[in-house]
Each structure stands twice: as C-alpha cells, then as structure tokens.
Amino acid sequence: MKVSGLYIYPIKSLKGIALQEVEVMEKGFRYDRRWMLVNEQNGHITQRTHPHLSQIGISLTAESIIASHRDMPDLKIPITLENGRNIQVTVWNDSVEALEAPQSISEWFSKIAGEPCKLVFMPEDGSRPVNPDRAINGENVSFADAYPYLIIGQSSLDDLNSRLEEKLPMNRFRPNIVVEESKPYEEDHWEDIQIGGLKFHVTHPCKRCVFTTIDQDTGKKAAEPLKTLATYRREGKDVIFGVNTLALETGTIKLGDEVSMN
Numbered sequence: 001m002k003v004s005g006l007y008i009y010p011i012k013s014l015k016g017i018a019l020q021e022v023e024v025m026e027k028g029f030r031y032d033r034r035w036m037l038v039n040e041q042n043g044h045i046t047q048r049t050h051p052h053l054s055q056i057g058i059s060l061t062a063e064s065i066i067a068s069h070r071d072m073p074d075l076k077i078p079i080t081l082e083n084g085r086n087i088q089v090t091v092w093n094d095s096v097e098a099l100e101a102p103q104s105i106s107e108w109f110s111k112i113a114g115e116p117c118k119l120v121f122m123p124e125d126g127s128r129p130v131n132p133d134r135a136i137n138g139e140n141v142s143f144a145d146a147y148p149y150l151i152i153g154q155s156s157l158d159d160l161n162s163r164l165e166e167k168l169p170m171n172r173f174r175p176n177i178v179v180e181e182s183k184p185y186e187e188d189h190w191e192d193i194q195i196g197g198l199k200f201h202v203t204h205p206c207k208r209c210v211f212t213t214i215d216q217d218t219g220k221k222a223a224e225p226l227k228t229l230a231t232y233r234r235e236g237k238d239v240i241f242g243v244n245t246l247a248l249e250t251g252t253i254k255l256g257d258e259v260s261m262n
Contacts, residue, residue, distance in 0.1 A: 001259040003195060004154055005170065005178030008032040010065050010079075011119070012143045013046035015058045015216065016174060021254035024198055024247050027124070027140050028148035029176060031060070031079060034124075036098070036143040037109055037117050042089045044143070047214050050113055054219045067108070075108045077101070081121040089120055091143055096128045130246070134203040139246050147244035150206055151177045151187055156241065159184035163228050171216045172225065173208070173242055179259050185233075187243045196257030199248040205240035212241075 007016045012033045023030040037045040037053075047053050057068040065077040084099035098120035100106075106118045122128070122142055130139050130147055141148045152175040161167040170178060177195065179187065190202040208229065213221050229239045 001179050001181045003177060003253060003255055003257045003259060004180035005175065006253070006255060007174070007176055007178075009174060010035055010058055010060065011056075011067070011077075012036040012044065013050075013053055014056050014067070015054065016171060017058060017060060021252060023252050024250050025124075026148065026247060026250065027122075027128075027142040028144055032148075032176065033142040033144045034080070034122050035065070035077070035101075036089070036091070036120055036122070037113065038089045038098075038120055040116050042087060042118075044089065044091045045113065045117055046211070047219075048209065048211055051214045051219045051221060053113065054214055054216045056109075056112060069112055072108060072112065075105065077105055077119070081123075084121065087118075087120065091128070092145065094128055096122065096143075097126055098122055134244075134246075136201050136246055136248060147203060147206075148247060149176045149200065149245035150242050151175060151179060151190075151200075151202065151245050152242040153182040153184065153187050154178055154180045155182055155184045156187065160225060160229065160241070163232075164224055166224070168225055169216075172212045172214075174211075175242060177245075177253075182259075188240070190243065190261070192262035194258075194260050194262055196251075196253035198251045198253060199262065201246045201248055203244045203246060205235060206242040206244050207235075207238040208241050 006019045006022050008029045009016045010031050059066045067075040081099045087100050089098045101119040110117050128140050130141050188205050193200050
C-alpha cells in the first residue's frame with residue numbers, strides 16, 4: 001500500500017491544498033486547520049451551516065495564505081500569527097484559546113459569510129486534547145473536528161462510487177491522507193500502522209455528516225453520499241467513512257511512501 005494523496009486545510013472548513021510532501025506534527029500536518037472562522041459568540045463556523053464557504057479558494061506561499069473569491073479581491077493572511085487579541089472560542093464542546101486576526105481580515109470573511117465573523121488562530125503551543133479514551137500519549141488536535149488526521153483508502157471511495165449514479169471526488173470527505181492498493185474499507189480495521197517509516201495509530205472510523213453532501217465546486221447540497229452510505233456503512237445511528245488517526249511520531253511523509261502494519 002502507498003500514499004496517493006496528502007491534503008491540508010489551512011482554514012477550517014475552507015478548501016484544501018494537495019501537497020507532494022508534508023510535515024507530520026502532533027496536532028496534525030503543519031498548517032492544517034490552525035485557522036478557523038467564528039461567529040459573534042465565538043463559536044466555530046463551517047460549511048454545515050454556511051455551504052457557500054466552499055467557494056473560497058486557498059493557496060499557500062512561503063509566508064502567507066492567499067484566500068480568493070470571485071466577488072472579492074484576494075486576501076493575504078499570515079501563515080502563523082504571532083500577536084493578536086487572545087479570546088476563548090468553541091469547537092463543538094471544546095473551549096480553546098485563540099488569537100484574533102486583524103479586523104480587516106475578518107471583515108473580508110464577514111462579507112462572504114453574510115454575517116459578522118472573526119478569523120482566529122491556534123498557536124502551536126495551544127492546548128486542545130483529543131478524547132482521553134482514544135489518546136495514546138495525551139495528544140492534542142488543531143481546529144479539526146476531533147482528531148489530527150483522517151485517512152481514507154482510495155478503494156473505499158471507488159466502491160462507494162460504484163454504487164452512486166454520479167461519482168464523487170475525494171474532496172467531499174476531506175482526508176489528510178489517501179492510501180491506494182488497500183481493500184475497500186480495510187482501514188476500518190487498522191490499528192498501529194507506519195507511513196513512510198513514521199508510526200500512526202488509527203483510533204476508530206469517522207462519523208460522517210451533511211458536510212459530505214456539499215459540492216465543493218458549487219456549494220450546493222444534495223442527498224448523496226449519505227443516502228447511499230446509510231444503506232451499508234452504518235455503525236449504530238452513525239454513518240462512517242474513513243478513519244480518525246493519531247501521529248505517534250513526527251517527521252515528514254510524501255506521496256508514494258509505503259503504508260504498512262506495525
């Protein structure tokens with residue numbers, strides 16, 4: 001088995017970036033979901049309630065994140081924020097310290113979101129522990145939903161697409177790592193694995209939500225893939241696809257790296 005895709009999402013719930021090589025860190029890949037949009041109550045904003053956020057493009061330079069939208073001039077955001085007002089924000093049930101971006105940056109996103117919002121940053125020394133029942137070494141996570149990494153087998157998507165009238169791209173599921181040459185849904189049963197020689201631990205399958213029904217090119221919602229996944233990929237009341245994962249070592253991985261069981 002080999003790595004066939006590597007992705008980061010610098011701003012939570014906005015478009016991802018495909019990489020050839022990436023640095024593995026405890027909280028997630030470097031630059032992955034260190035930024036997030038929050039509302040006036042400092043609660044996280046995602047495509048679940050604001051699907052039009054899918055229309056914001058994201059790219060990286062050596063020092064900046066470039067956000068783009070058809071109705072706005074491009075916006076330059078620092079990759080990391082050294083100074084800013086310290087505020088408490090919420091991600092699901094977690095309360096997290098974050099630094100607030102300059103007002104001019106937040107105003108750009110407010111115009112697209114259609115309501116006042118703020119862009120906030122999580123420093124590398126910030127703390128947001130993963131579920132202690134799933135942790136191995138007391139790991140922390142960025143602004144990702146709950147775990148630092150999401151792995152999906154390409155064959156799992158291929159199997160799903162064989163059941164759909166219209167095939168869907170991998171970006172519906174927002175993986176960090178895509179693995180080829182595995183059997184469909186084989187990742188459900190992985191525990192300790194190595195990727196490019198680095199150790200990872202698969203905690204459990206990922207529960208999927210309405211986010212997967214949003215076309216990342218148009219921002220429109222539809223019934224699929226949840227309608228079909230619910231017919232054969234249920235775990236209790238939940239629909240599952242892909243697996244949540246922890247990094248037990250830091251370093252660098254790249255496309256083509258071997259994936260093996262420990």
